[in-house]
Amino acid sequence: MERETRIIKAPISGVEVVINAWITGREKREITSVYTKDFKFKTDTQKTEANLTGDKITEAQNKTIEMFVVDVKDGDSEKNNLDKILDMRSEDYEFIMKEIDKSVIPEEEKKE
Numbered sequence: 001m002e003r004e005t006r007i008i009k010a011p012i013s014g015v016e017v018v019i020n021a022w023i024t025g026r027e028k029r030e031i032t033s034v035y036t037k038d039f040k041f042k043t044d045t046q047k048t049e050a051n052l053t054g055d056k057i058t059e060a061q062n063k064t065i066e067m068f069v070v071d072v073k074d075g076d077s078e079k080n081n082l083d084k085i086l087d088m089r090s091e092d093y094e095f096i097m098k099e100i101d102k103s104v105i106p107e108e109e110k111k112e
Contacts, residue, residue, distance in 0.1 A: 015074045
């Protein structure tokens with residue numbers, strides 16, 4: 001089954017980016033696991049320890065870009081999609097990440 005995609009246009013550069021329109025449960029778990037894989041649960045003290053660093057956030061964002069970005073139509077076949085997105089102007093990067101967020105967390109879930 002081919003997945004539905006959306007084409008978005010970066011506001012500054014005008015580059016078209018093809019992203020997946022939705023996320024699978026497996027993909028959502030992969031992204032979540034970046035944050036949770038180092039959680040330690042101690043049942044004897046009922047404490048949860050988390051080692052959340054900036055590296056984890058970066059790793060999760062990179063994984064999200066890799067899973068969602070299907071194509072960056074910038075004419076550069078040398079770079080992978082992750083590097084293309086990361087090398088864009090910050091305004092374009094932020095716009096693309098917000099559009100990806102719309103696919104990760106549908107509007108109806110945000111209202112709850």
